Amino acid sequence: xxxxxxxxxxxxxxNTSVLSARLHPLHQIHSQTDPVHQHTRELWEKMRxxxxxxxxxxxxxxxxxxxxxxxxxxxGNPQEGLYLDCSGDICxxxxxxxxxxxxxxxxxxxxxxxxxxxxxxxxxxxxxxxxEAVENDVAKALLDAExxxxxxxxxxxxxxxxxxxLGCTGDTTRAEEIIQxxxxxxxxIILDNIQLWIGATPPHHSLPQSSDHDAPLNxxxxxxxxxxxxxxxxxxxxxxxxxxxxxxxxxxxMFSITASHVMEHSVETDLPSAPCIGALIMSPSDADHNHELxxxxxxxxAMHDIFYSRFYRYMENNTQALQERRKxxxxxxQAERTVTEIKARDRQxxxxxxxxxxxxxxxxxxxxxxxxxxxxTSRENYIDxxxxxxxxxxxxxxxxxxxxxxxxxxxxxxxxxGKVLGKLHLNARISIGERILVTSEWVIIxxxxxxxxxxxxxxxxxxxxxxxxxxxxxxxxxxxxxxxGSQANFxxxxxxxxxxxxxxxxxxxxxQPQSYIPNVPNNPLPxxxxxxxxxxxxxxxxxxSSRPPTHEPERMVPPIEPPNIxxxxxxxxxxxxx
Numbered sequence: 162x163x164x165x166x167x168x169x170x171x172x173x174x175x176n177t178s179v180l181s182a183r184l185h186p187l188h189q190i191h192s193q194t195d196p197v198h199q200h201t202r203e204l205w206e207k208m209r210x211x212x213x214x215x216x217x218x219x220x221x222x223x224x225x226x227x228x229x230x231x232x233x234x235x236x237g238n239p240q241e242g243l244y245l246d247c248s249g250d251i252c253x254x255x256x257x258x259x260x261x262x263x264x265x266x267x268x269x270x271x272x273x274x275x276x277x278x279x280x281x282x283x284x285x286x287x288x289x290x291x292x293e294a295v296e297n298d299v300a301k302a303l304l305d306a307e308x309x310x311x312x313x314x315x316x317x318x319x320x321x322x323x324x325x326x327l328g329c330t331g332d333t334t335r336a337e338e339i340i341q342x343x344x345x346x347x348x349x350i351i352l353d354n355i356q357l358w359i360g361a362t363p364p365h366h367s368l369p370q371s372s373d374h375d376a377p378l379n380x381x382x383x384x385x386x387x388x389x390x391x392x393x394x395x396x397x398x399x400x401x402x403x404x405x406x407x408x409x410x411x412x413x414x415m416f417s418i419t420a421s422h423v424m425e426h427s428v429e430t431d432l433p434s435a436p437c438i439g440a441l442i443m444s445p446s447d448a449d450h451n452h453e454l455x456x457x458x459x460x461x462x463a464m465h466d467i468f469y470s471r472f473y474r475y476m477e478n479n480t481q482a483l484q485e486r487r488k489x490x491x492x493x494x495q496a497e498r499t500v501t502e503i504k505a506r507d508r509q510x511x512x513x514x515x516x517x518x519x520x521x522x523x524x525x526x527x528x529x530x531x532x533x534x535x536x537x538t539s540r541e542n543y544i545d546x547x548x549x550x551x552x553x554x555x556x557x558x559x560x561x562x563x564x565x566x567x568x569x570x571x572x573x574x575x576x577x578x579g580k581v582l583g584k585l586h587l588n589a590r591i592s593i594g595e596r597i598l599v600t601s602e603w604v605i606i607x608x609x610x611x612x613x614x615x616x617x618x619x620x621x622x623x624x625x626x627x628x629x630x631x632x633x634x635x636x637x638x639x640x641x642x643x644x645x646g647s648q649a650n651f652x653x654x655x656x657x658x659x660x661x662x663x664x665x666x667x668x669x670x671x672x673q674p675q676s677y678i679p680n681v682p683n684n685p686l687p688x689x690x691x692x693x694x695x696x697x698x699x700x701x702x703x704x705x706s707s708r709p710p711t712h713e714p715e716r717m718v719p720p721i722e723p724p725n726i727x728x729x730x731x732x733x734x735x736x737x738x739x
Contacts, residue, residue, distance in 0.1 A: 280564070283323075302342075310330035313586070358644070380452075387403075392442055414670060418664070423620045424436035438514070464492055468489055468492075478735075509534060511534050521696055526663055526696060555635075557636070559635025569640065571615075571621035587602045606651060613652040622639060636660075657689060671688070
């Protein structure tokens with residue numbers, strides 16, 4: 162059993178280098194346990210509570226993680242022992258553990274454990290039972306404390322131990338005090354400072370572009386937009402992701418779906434809200450298209466500057482000069498052609514058919530329905546993983562479960578992988594008149610070094626990861642937001658039953674993803690079981706009457722595009738026919 166504790170807002174598990182030792186699942190060690198190892202294990206089980214209490218009571222230790230397990234030593238041989246890591250004084254932690262177990266012949270205390278990830282908490286967890294008794298009161302108290310800001314809170318598992326995760330945009334110390342006040346004894350809390358995204362992304366220029374990793378990975382033009390392609394309302398600066406195609410059982414009606422806020426003119430409107438019916442949907446979005454055009458015009462300007470600074474050097478009538486003229490002219494023509502091609506693209510993907518964004522039964526529903534142009538809808542129902550024989554076709558709905566491995570393709574992060582964590586409480590600054598909401602949402606956890614989603618991935622379809630030999634998988638939900646922190650990256654999504662019911666209410670038809678690729682078996686799909694109910698916005702279970710002002714980012718000012726070079730002018734006569 163692993164024990165984790167948090168002692169202050171500054172105490173976070175150190176994000177150190179990955180340990181060279183490789184963990185072994187215990188059931189894979191087939192050899193009989195050495196009596197010395199058995200003695201070590203028995204002593205650890207006996208002293209575990211005392212050791213963890215001593216580590217927790219020492220403020221210099223900070224956060225700690227300790228676990229008895231099996232690992233490979235430097236020679237590749239499996240060894241049993243203790244893993245120990247902490248955010249504070251590791252030497253002091255070693256002394257404490259050694260004071261209880263120092264006389265045991267084999268004690269392997271290994272520092273710098275691999276990256277620790279969160280997981281789904283067991284349904285029979287004692288902490289889960291305690292949490293469910295107070296969770297609404299905790300959420301209300303956090304909401305009343307303005308210094309906490311927006312937050313995500315709920316029970317999780319971390320290296321086989323249970324804890325309460327609390328990520329917020331404000332004062333984590335105050336947030337921890339509030340949570341602990343609801344329990345008679347201290348409970349393990351994982352504190353995190355987070356950024357929260359509930360809404361489509363603003364234009365490129367208003368986002369930090371500190372590295373290539375921050376730039377959208379799937380924002381380019383596609384003649385037939387695939388799952389995860391960039392989309393947006395014509396004339397608006399925000400971008401989102403195309404989810405997938407859905408149709409009724411006889412394929413007589415087909416729609417594309419995304420998150421409703423991707424198609425709305427503002428994510429700041431009061432809930433419930435809906436997009437403007439009949440609005441043009443562009444792919445890629447205006448923001449992504451203009452960003453590409455901006456760069457192309459800049460390159461055209463640069464190539465013109467290079468040409469005018471060099472063209473006179475190659476005016477001689479010889480072979481070498483002719484080759485240089487051809488090379489220089491080719492670069493100019495290519496830059497000019499790129500701008501022309503970008504401007505000529507038919508980006509109209511379809512029109513808004515219906516949408517709804519509101520809170521129903523304590524959870525967010527955020528579904529947008531698009532009537533696509535038939536000329537541009539032939540490929541969006543699969544994800545190409547860019548590996549041999551790895552086209553994953555969407556085929557039917559599948560309700561998510563805790564621990565399910567999932568993947569998605571989105572506008573900002575392209576193809577990413579994660580694991581369903583379960584449901585957590587989410588507080589986001591979404592306007593409902595003068596109120597702020599707290600909802601209970603399904604969450605996907607992903608690695609800290611590669612978030613499952615970023616701003617602009619809203620609307621992406623989440624599907625189950627295929628097993629060996631599978632080509633068609635069920636869609637488990639649609640993304641509508643996420644958070645990024647130092648301890649965890651979360652993605653919030655609507656489960657399949659919510660999406661299917663929302664589509665039924667918005668279109669009057671039971672719609673589902675169906676395979677369209679000829680070589681993918683399209684077996685009869687089971688009807689997803691759910692109880693149809695209207696999309697009545699019932700308001701949040703907990704509300705608060707304050708909301709910070711928001712500011713619309715300044716729009717990108719495109720550069721003035723120069724005219725194409727006129728090769729007929731006398732000065733450029735030598736370049737006319739080359």
